Amino acid sequence: MTQLPNDLTHIVEADRAHVWHHLLQHKPLETSDPRIIVRGHGIRVWDQNGREYLDAVSGGVWTVNVGYGRQSIADAVRDQLVEMNYFAQSAGSVPGSLFAERLLAKMPGMSRVYYSNSGSEANEKVFKMVRQISAQHHGGRKSKILFRERDYHGTTIGALAACGQPQRAELYGPFPDGFVEVPHCLEYRKQWDVENYGERAADAIEEVILREGPDTVGLLCLEPVTAGGGVIVPPAGYWERVQEICRKYDILLHIDEVVCGMGRTGEWFGYQNYGVEPDFVTMAKGVASGYAAISCTVTTEAVFDMFKEAAADPMSYFRDISTFGGCASGPAAALENLRIIEDEGLLANTRTMGARLRANLEALMDKHPVIGDVRGAGLFVGAELVADRGTKEPIAEAVVQKVVAEAGARGVIIGMTNRSLPGLNNTLCFSPALIATEDDIQEITDAVDAGLTAVFG
Numbered sequence: 001m002t003q004l005p006n007d008l009t010h011i012v013e014a015d016r017a018h019v020w021h022h023l024l025q026h027k028p029l030e031t032s033d034p035r036i037i038v039r040g041h042g043i044r045v046w047d048q049n050g051r052e053y054l055d056a057v058s059g060g061v062w063t064v065n066v067g068y069g070r071q072s073i074a075d076a077v078r079d080q081l082v083e084m085n086y087f088a089q090s091a092g093s094v095p096g097s098l099f100a101e102r103l104l105a106k107m108p109g110m111s112r113v114y115y116s117n118s119g120s121e122a123n124e125k126v127f128k129m130v131r132q133i134s135a136q137h138h139g140g141r142k143s144k145i146l147f148r149e150r151d152y153h154g155t156t157i158g159a160l161a162a163c164g165q166p167q168r169a170e171l172y173g174p175f176p177d178g179f180v181e182v183p184h185c186l187e188y189r190k191q192w193d194v195e196n197y198g199e200r201a202a203d204a205i206e207e208v209i210l211r212e213g214p215d216t217v218g219l220l221c222l223e224p225v226t227a228g229g230g231v232i233v234p235p236a237g238y239w240e241r242v243q244e245i246c247r248k249y250d251i252l253l254h255i256d257e258v259v260c261g262m263g264r265t266g267e268w269f270g271y272q273n274y275g276v277e278p279d280f281v282t283m284a285k286g287v288a289s290g291y292a293a294i295s296c297t298v299t300t301e302a303v304f305d306m307f308k309e310a311a312a313d314p315m316s317y318f319r320d321i322s323t324f325g326g327c328a329s330g331p332a333a334a335l336e337n338l339r340i341i342e343d344e345g346l347l348a349n350t351r352t353m354g355a356r357l358r359a360n361l362e363a364l365m366d367k368h369p370v371i372g373d374v375r376g377a378g379l380f381v382g383a384e385l386v387a388d389r390g391t392k393e394p395i396a397e398a399v400v401q402k403v404v405a406e407a408g409a410r411g412v413i414i415g416m417t418n419r420s421l422p423g424l425n426n427t428l429c430f431s432p433a434l435i436a437t438e439d440d441i442q443e444i445t446d447a448v449d450a451g452l453t454a455v456f457g
């Protein structure tokens, strides 16, 4: 184990001098210290000053599903590294085979796992597979990829072409052609005044398909529950209709489970809450809970077969490689991570604790009129803040940040929706580790209550 120096002053200075942090404006760090997280255990982390926090966002971005300090995962990775650390994935590995088998047992209808390193990359693989299917099976016509307003699929240029959060993408064009946006389905911010909102929001996808020409559309890519875009749980009837539409127009359905996968919503995968049968599922964060970098693109045998059919053509295989994708530490960590979720009954705990957190936040609505809406699935919960419940005018980002800071000052790290949604970065986000206890949920609730009181009185 790395021995931490008692005095972390040098670490802080080295960070300030040399590290470029993600998603951060660095100017304020000229006069204040960067936060350095030096230790984690269970649901808690400690910073360079020895300050303890309950981490209600699992490593900041809903990742550490089984919690910090898991010795058995570290042991599994260590043993694997000593035995066999790396060989390119044109060959197989022992943990890669075993994890694929264990994973697919949780995903009826799916049959192949393609390994890579990050959520962005896993999604790019789908986009490339679909473009290759279009080229080799549809004469290049069925190449368009539909994505949804407010969804996010990653940081690479291809994934940003499929970004429903405008400010994340706007400086980085030009993007590849053939990515088309469909409307979001958040009923709280209604776009249609109808009874059956779920069906109506799905029909809006069909309208885009008809406008574009069904023969030109190869893929529909959706988050099962939108994460950074606002913790958006699709309304009843949505998924059934989405599935019907995809089948009607022979469009492959891709569910981005980078956040929801591996138990976050109380099922192994978010789509399993809705009985959907996808053609592609991608996953990353919770796959190894941050103990190793691993992501998976999972698909059906029917899709896989399309890359075998033309074996006589020497270029019909999937022309893709990722040097570290599937390297043995990833699946070794993932195998042990999956065992922990199963053996510790974390799916059931997620459902119970998630319901408790939602109920607690709903109860706070009586006291804090600034909470406009509470929504979520499992331990993936959002509380949208509004200036006025009647008009639903969003609270300004700077004010939401103050609430997050007040909760932090009380020792609880909470999150907020991504800043790239102009005017709508107003939802507090909660995604504690799936091991959260009743006491943890109460501690989170109390910090939110106190934070809201500090900011709004």
Ligand code: PMP
Residues within 6 Å of the ligand: 061, 117, 118, 119, 120, 121, 123, 152, 153, 154, 155, 223, 227, 228, 256, 257, 258, 259, 284
């Ligand atoms: N998809 C979703 C739904 C995400 O939330 C993210 C990351 N926040 C990604 C994809 C990209 O994953 P990564 O950062 O590992 O590339």
